[in-house]
Amino acid sequence: MSVCPTNFDEKVECSFVDRKEFIEAFENTFQNIGQKNYSILVYYGVAGIGKTSLRKKLPTLLEKHNKSNQPTRVIWTSIDFATEQYRQPYKFFEILSSQLHQKYGIKFNSFDIALATYLKKINPHSPLVKENYSKDSIVRDVLDICDEFVPVNLIPNVYSLAKSLPERYQKWALKRKEDISKLPDFEPTEIYERLPVYLAHDLADYLQNTSESAVIFIDTYEALWEKERDKGSFNSRDEWFRKLIENIQKSCLWVICGKESLRWEEVDEDWKNYLDQRKIGKLPEKDALDLLKQCGIIEKDIQNILIESSEGVPYYLELSIDIYRKIKQKEQPTPRNFAKVPEGIFCRFAKYLDREEKETLKVLSVPRYWNRELFKILIEKFNTGYPATSFSELHRFSFMDVDEEGKCSMHQLMRKSLQDYQDPDLKKEVHNFMLDFYSNQLKDLDIKAITQENENALTEAFYHAKESLEAEKLCEWFISVSDPFYRAALWQLITPMYEEILRILEAELGPQHPNVATTLNNLALLYKSTGEYEKALPLFQMALAIREKILDPQNPDIASTLNDLAELYRMMGRYDKAFPLYQKIFDIYEQMLSPQNPEVAMALNDLALLYSEMGNYDKALSLYQRTLEIVEKVMGSQHQYVATVLDNLALLYSQMGCYDKALPLYQRALDINEKVLGPQHPDIATILNNLAGLYHYMGEYEKSLQLYQRTLEIIEKSQGSQHPYFATTLNNIGGLYASMENYERSLQHYQRALDIREKVLGSQHPNVATTLNNIGLLYNNVGYYEKSLPFYQRALKILEDSLGPEHPEVAATLNNLAIFYSNIGKYEEALPLFERAVDIIEKKLGLNHPYFVQSMSNLISASGNLVNEWSQYYSFYGIIYFDTDNKIF
Structure with missing residues (x-):
């Protein structure tokens, strides 16, 4: 630590003194890098004991080493967790890779591709801008040859792509193509968890190729637990950091400074072999x-x-x-x-301070950071009397810090002393000013162009808002300023802020306050957006319980939460839970509004959608027809909502086998939405997917494939490759390739769809059963009968549990399972399955549905014991189930 304040007399210089044992520990560890798998040196002690000054001293030893003509160079960088944004893993990785690239030209190709894919998945509406990347970044080079960064198209063919890029990428692509090619299949949370691995691989490759060593300094390590000590296990907070270290073996030294020793041996006792922890005590x-x-x-x-x-x-x-x-x-x-x-x-x-110095320091103790421009604004606003031209002189105090980018901060002990020393009214006035200062930077944000500066402004504005605003005002303010970040899918940024607001509101307003309900609902929406359905569910339930208790039964807020909860249940495949909620929403709207109100039409549409998914097509048909009548009358024939209902109705006709009725409705819906929304909107993808399925049913495979491929491109750009709709289209393309007898490509698409669905929707979702059924049928068609059986059995169990024993999809799986038994000669087991399938299809779909014809042919073949003769000329009709996209308003 310096114990060496910067001088007011420029001619007097103080050198770093003391801490010889700690410097020697660093030198010894540094000289022995590579002797162990991991080298981790920890300096810990109370605030003000000199950890940061020591951390600033040690790099000078490395620079001295590099200038002494040693055979190997040492690269180093330093990151301080006192900066709140750096505590978010992906921000830490981003700044670490950026610093090492700027200082040493290290390429982080795998990490850059992974981070770009993650950002694209969580914010699919915003294109990546090449100007945000360095001139030699692989992402910038990709954007130079492609209109957009679309992972589903680019990454699976990364080696081929590398051939179109500068030659320097080809060696990397050859080594890392298997790791990178898996990225489109991962959901955002999985990529997020793997970011340290990709970064570690890039850094390890560089160190191996150059025979250099690295030293990474981390300061204020205890800040990772700020406001989080009671959430989860203690060691879970820095799990991502351990993962980074684990993947860079031998050639890297980690120097960590914090208030406490590390407790990693609680996770794995083996860490004891690599941790060298040294307590910094009093200065001798x-x-x-x-x-x-x-x-x-x-x-x-x-x-x-x-x-x-x-x-x-x-x-x-x-x-x-x-x-x-x-x-x-x-x-x-x-x-x-x-x-x-x-x-x-x-x-x-x-x-002994001058009045001007004293007043200026009191003001500067309120913001966490400032630069020269903000310094000038503050001293003028609060009339401290300190000359703006003396900025450098004031910042020579020992407790002041100015980084390389000109960002200034004050030692935490001095901040606390100054804030305790000053008038509380002044402190609040400065907080209010800083809140306005940062809030002004959040006005009129373009969600497609949110920058790091905007994110920093929100973080700092939130800090000052907590000190300035009462709980209710804080809630209202944050809902307003965070909305662009929500719509830009920056959910990782705002989720912890919503979590903190919830704690504040519950403590200050009580657990039954309306603002608590609003915050619970919004936080649940965030969890739902990130696919954390199980975390979202209890929050929606709590929000609903509060609102039902304190609001009038017909209040729109109750209907809103009911709708959110019903949609979550529907997405989870829990139709038995969703149905009564949709019905309740419909009842509320009918009592509050006229039968011709658009809100009533929306409720009818949602209820019809659920009936359709539950296989009650007659009920769904009457509701869709009533919905269409209302929206055409109230909104006009060319409104977007009209297109939504037309698409849903066409889909229903398609499921009922009425293809001639479905086709013109799809075409009309597509025409409306392309005029209103443009050709790349997600609603266009919905119609294209459903229309492609119709052409498939009708045997027009080339038309179907073209539409499916266009659907994939739109969903990838707008919603990301881990969205359930993306899996829907993959499943459908798998079915199309099966019909075209391209079984290898069919299986690839089915498997990708299954992986996404199990990760995003859970293993018991009906959509998972759909793909299992199709994989089973595929194996059956290519003669791998024994492989198909477990897929059919698992699909049947899921469908019967989730949809009931008489759903058309149950009939499809029964039909396919019966085919399996017929193909292996077990007709006595096949016959009752065929009979049950026919009964369900006749009851639910009618005698004229194509599935009824297929199932009856199978039943006649099985019951007449003609299978062996027929199999020479015919195949049993396996029913491939295609996924479709209904739209909720």
């Missing part, structure tokens, strides 16, 4: 004396009182040196000028 008296001499304090009586009063804590010793220099500018210091205990040192320091 001899070293303190050496420092005072080097800083020009030679009076023995003053030396003695400064050493005694600082109690070996460098922060207090440095502050005492600042006091000495302030006094000496006017007179000769004496022992009476100095406090005898640490608590009194600040008061003595404040006593």
Whole structure:
């Protein structure tokens, strides 16, 4: 630690003193990099003990090493978790890779591709802008040859893509293509969890190729647990950091500074072999004396009182040196000028400050960071009297820090002392000003162009808002300013803020307040957006319970939460839970509104959608027809909502086998939406997917394939490759390839769809059963009968449990399972399955449905024992189930 304040007299220089044992520990560990799998040196101790100053000293030893003509270079960088954004894993990885690239030209190709894919998945509406990437970034080079970064198209063929890129990428692509090619199949949370692995691979490749070593310094490590100590296990907060270390073996030294020792052995005892943890205690008296001499304090009586009063804590010793220099500018210091205990040192320091210095420091203690521009604004706004031209002089105090980018901050102990010292009204006034300052940077944001500066502004505005606003105002303010970030899919940024607001509201307003319900609902929407359905569910339920208790039964907020909860249940495949909620919404709207109100039409549409998914097509048909009548009358024949209902109705006709009725409705819906929304809107993809399915049913495979491929491109751009709709289209393309007898490509698409669905929807969702059924049928068609059986059995169990025993999809799986038994000669087991399938299809779909004809042919074949003869000329009709996209308003 310096124990060396920056001088007011430029001619006097103080060198770093003390901490020899800690410097020697670093030198020994550094010299032995590579002897162990991991090298981790930890310095810990109380605030002000000198950890940060030590961390700033150690890199000078590395620079000295590099200048001494050693055979291998050492690369290094430093990150301080005092900056709140750096505590988010992907921001930490981003800044770490950026620093190493800027300083040493290291390429992070795998990480850049992975991070770009993650950002594209969570924010599919926003194109990646090549100007945001360095000139030699692989993402920028990809954007130079492609209109957009679309992972589903680019990454599976990364080696082929590399051939179109500069030659430097080809070696990387050859080594890492298998890892990278899996990215489109991962959901965003999985990519997020793997980011440290991709970064580690890139850094490890560089170190291996150059035979260099790396040293990474981390400061204020304890900040990872700020406001989070009671959430989850203690060691879960830095799990991502351990994963990074685990994937860079031997050639990297990690130097971590924090208030406490690490407890990683609680996770794995093997960490004891790699952690060298050293507590930084009080500054030895001899070293303190050496420092005072080097800083020009030679009076023995003053030396003695400064050493005694600082109690070996460098922060207090440095502050005492600042006091000495302030006094000496006017007179000769004496022992009476100095406090005898640490608590009194600040008061003595404040006593010798000029009024202008004192007022300026009080104001600067409120913001966490500032730069020269904000410094000027603050001293003018609060009329501190300090000259803006003396910016550098004020920042020479030992407790001030200015980084390479000009961002200034104040030691946490000095901030606390100044805030305790000043008038609370002034502190709140500065908080209010800073809130307005940052809030102004959040106005009129374009969700497609949100920058890092915007994210920083939200983070700092939120910090000041907590100090400025009462709980209700805080809630209202945050809902407003965070909305663009929600729509831009920056959910990782705002989720912890919503979690904190919820704690504040519950503590200050009570758990039954309307704002608590609003925050619960919004937080649940965030969890739903990130696919965390199980976390979202209890929050929606709590929000609904509060609203039903404190609001009128017909209040629109109740209907809103009911709708959110019903949609979540529907997405989870829990139709038995969704149905009564949709019915309740419909009842509320009918009582509040006229039968021709658009809100009633929306409720009818949602209810019809659920009936359709549950296989009750007659009920769904009457509701869709009623919906269409209302929206055409109220909104006009060319409205977007009309297209939605037309698409849903066409889909229903398609499921009922009425293809001639479905086709013109699809075409009309497509024409409307392309005029209203443009050709790349997600609603266009919905219609294209459903229309492609219709052409498939009708045997027009080439038309179908073209539409499916266009659907994939739109969904990838707008919603990401882990969205359930993306899996829907993959499943359908798999079915199309099966019909075209391209079984290898069919299986590839089915497997990708299955992987996404199981990860996003859970293993018991009906859509999972759909793909299982189709994989089983595929294996059956290519003669791998035994492989098909477990897929059919699992699909049947899921469908019967979720949809009931008489759903058409149950009939499809029964039909296919019966085919399996027929193909292996077990007709007595096949016959009752065929009979049951025919009964269901006749009852649910009618005698004229194509599935009825297929199932009857299978039943006649099985019951007549003609299978062996027929199999020479015919195949049993396996029913492939295609997925379709209904739209909710």
